[in-house]
Amino acid sequence: MSAILQTLDLGARDNANAPTIAIKDSIDIAGYATTAASRALADSPPAREHAEVVQRLLDAGWRITGKTNMHELAFGMTGINDFCGTPRNPQDETRIPGGSSSGSASAVGQKLVDAALGTDTGGSIRGPAACCGVFGLKPTFGRVSRKGVAPRETSLDCVGPFARDMNTIIDVMLAIDPSFQVGRARRDASSARVALLDVDADEAIARAVAAAVGTAGLASRKFRLESMKDAFAAGLAVINAETWRAFGHLVDSGKLGGDIEGRLRAAANTTDAGLEAAERVRRAFTDEVDRTLEEADVLVLPTMPALPITIDAARAGTSVIGMSSLIRPFNLSGHPALTLPVAIEGSMLKAGLQIVGRKGEDEKVCAVAAHIEAMLVSHASNV
Template sequence: MIDLTLVRTKGRIDGLPESDSIFLVKVSIMKPVSVSKGFVAQFIIGEGDLRFAVKDTLDVAGFQTQAGSPALASVPVATQSASVVQTLLEKGCALVGKTALHELAFGVTGINPWGGTPLNTLFPALIPGGSSSGSAAVVASGEADFSIGTDTGGSVRMPAACCGVYGLKPGYGVLSRKGVLPAESSLDCVGVFTRDADTLCKVMTRLGVPVDEPLTSLPQISFLSAAAAEIDSHLLAFLSGCGLELRQAELPSFADAHRAGLAIISHENWLAFGPLLAGGKVSADVATRIRAGADVSEQTLKEAEQVRTQFTREVDELLAQTPLLALATLPDLPPTLAEASDPLSVVNLTRLVRPFNLSGHPALAIPVGELHGRPVSLQLVAAKGHEGLLVQAAKWLEQRRRH
């Protein structure tokens, strides 16, 4: 059906000057919506050569932002789209829906007992990963050319690794968080999912991030051995097969950075979502972890900030010696849905991704084949302000993998 929705948006009508105004936006709604496909709402807004979807933590004018939780079922519809959404619409992209997620974007599996769990199309027995589960799923299935997610402690790179797609977490603050839930976060970044490096380059360019300077060669890069032995061996073979010279890396504060990141996430999520618990509508698992944030002491936060400073220094020094750090995205192969029912099976899945939220460095998950029928993902990390190097390195590796 066609729905005319009254929203506040930025654009032009009949040649009038661009302005912030109240416009009627034509939205073509397609029903029924299938959460198994990764969507919580499907529609078409705008026209263009690239179709995209956005995680339901980003505002889309005329729609609610429910973040996968019945605790937010009564929130008013957004009157203005998130900054990145509006930019993409203005740059000739068509928005095709809002995507499912782990409730309140606080979980690594993507399993949502309230709204349903997106299907991991390429690996149906496996979890889609969280928290941006639907955003990864719709790209993997081809329902969208790219999608937008958010990454506070790995929530773009984790599902990208599970679903066999690319997932970029830019440096902290590179992409605007205006119109993103929660409103305040010292770790969260808006990120991008694609099926290939070329599309990733196009999307980042439209978002105003310079990434299109061609890379003719890659010099020596650092490699951090931090995953299961067979995963590290797979990645080393892949990188060596691409002709790269590898230097062994060390980051003494890596494990501390993972713990410090969790302390900050827990504290900030308690501040953002703690008031929702009184209604009893948040799932037990997520509610328990939100409540744990109330117990994070000022001393713990102070120590976490000290770790942030130290770890950031270590990463900066490493990247001053070699332009890229390579490591696994996940420490183990993604678990099945059945395996993920045991909390112990997923407790450490973010230990290789969360540290780079703490330091604020850009990081990119790249699919690099399979082991035992499960996807393997390479993570590349670059110095702050060098998202372009990550994207071009991904294109360079992709070209060599094809030959």
């Protein structure tokens, strides 16, 4: 159950104190094949050059120590991979690690690296981060370069970092995003206004999220996004169409995992009318989020509506599509969204608290997350 597909040693070899990072296997590293953890792409030629984010990390002094495992072709929420193995969930090895950036979340949670890069098309950073009890950020769509990242064309996918603390998340963003303003990301956010979203989630998780906002001393008001469910369904339609365009040619290869082949065949049925309807929902939901963010600095809600199911339950056919009901809508709208771990009363597992900000205000999202993190640590030390 390896989180790391390939062990590497790139950059900063002369600096024993250089921070370490692992890279999801949908992101090019020169000299290594980008296989997306799929038998169908196992014989791909080595990448000719680094993805832009990889080169930026090396230029900033990071040491790349491995390529991480993932849900095959980045098209699944469980993280289960019968070709490359299923990464271990560091919170509970009987539970799914989440997908598709399963190896990146697992490697960070197991302290194999200081940070990792993943990609998030329908929750593929925030879902695994919440499952594995770590931090994960999906930047504003288009803000971080996707040059050298699969799939090549997308209206949803974002490259972003995993870490065990906000300071490291900010350090990675500083490296991969030349426009990132570190001073704004580390600014005091104690006066931030929070729109606490009323969503369908397990009561214990909703309480944990609300309690964390209260512990952080942030002023909050309750809001509800009326088009959230429509945005979830629309996001599914768009990801299905775009993934079919990217990988549909592999269906007849005989080399895909059964779950991926089935999902791709179903994705082929996405109609033009369905996509047009999804784009109308995209516009309506984006407007609704923007309007809400005129009355608050950030939105806060659970990252996932429930704790991750067991691997056995997933293999037995328990549906996991609802895992992304609270994260996928913000891929559709393109807003920055971050998850941080929060304690659940009476449970050894942590849930995810999701923070969503205005487009382009990734730094404010980070600042609010860092404030909540600091206040939760201070509260825990005083209990």
